[in-house]
Amino acid sequence: MKRLWTVFIVLALTCCCAAVAFAEEDLRANEKAFHQEISKLVPADKVVTIEQFKGIHEEILAGKRKAYIIDCRTHPEFYAFHIEGSDHIHAGHMYTIPKKIKDPNAEIYCLCRTNHRSFYVGGFLYKYGYTNVHVVDGGLVGWVKAGNPVVNQFAGKFVVIEYHKNFDEAGKYRVREFHPY
Numbered sequence: 001m002k003r004l005w006t007v008f009i010v011l012a013l014t015c016c017c018a019a020v021a022f023a024e025e026d027l028r029a030n031e032k033a034f035h036q037e038i039s040k041l042v043p044a045d046k047v048v049t050i051e052q053f054k055g056i057h058e059e060i061l062a063g064k065r066k067a068y069i070i071d072c073r074t075h076p077e078f079y080a081f082h083i084e085g086s087d088h089i090h091a092g093h094m095y096t097i098p099k100k101i102k103d104p105n106a107e108i109y110c111l112c113r114t115n116h117r118s119f120y121v122g123g124f125l126y127k128y129g130y131t132n133v134h135v136v137d138g139g140l141v142g143w144v145k146a147g148n149p150v151v152n153q154f155a156g157k158f159v160v161i162e163y164h165k166n167f168d169e170a171g172k173y174r175v176r177e178f179h180p181y
Contacts, residue, residue: 038123
């Protein structure tokens with residue numbers, strides 16, 4: 001009887017694990033499909049390259065253009081470094097944007113680490129009724145790789161001279177509270 005009970009438990013756990021793995025695949029596929037759907041809300045001509053954004057950014061800093069640069073990365077990512085003059089609204093808090101930017105025709109540039117979250121934010125802003133929202137294709141990774149400067153409260157303005165995609169190299173870090181990559 002004990003052996004039969006053990007076999008039953010093993011079979012139940014196997015089925016449960018298979019169902020979880022199947023559900024995870026479904027969830028990932030659903031997220032990908034939803035991301036494609038929400039990304040389509042951002043018109044193709046409102047997706048700007050890093051090169052285009054660099055010129056826009058220079059105009060904003062010089063006061064020749066009134067636009068919002070919204071960095072929608074997490075707080076630790078933003079505090080590590082960000083583009084000078086950017087505002088920070090975490091992607092999970094995009095619902096606060098209508099309270100902060102009341103003009104539906106305001107020129108808004110959304111960026112994140114690559115461009116995944118910024119398409120979510122941009123798509124939702126179009127759903128909210130904004131009409132002039134742009135997504136910076138390539139995000140902060142593209143900005144840094146192009147050699148453009150970033151800032152933070154400790155170092156001021158600086159240029160990243162080497163970008164590491166994977167910081168999980170064996171032995172380099174033992175304890176880290178936050179790991180965005």
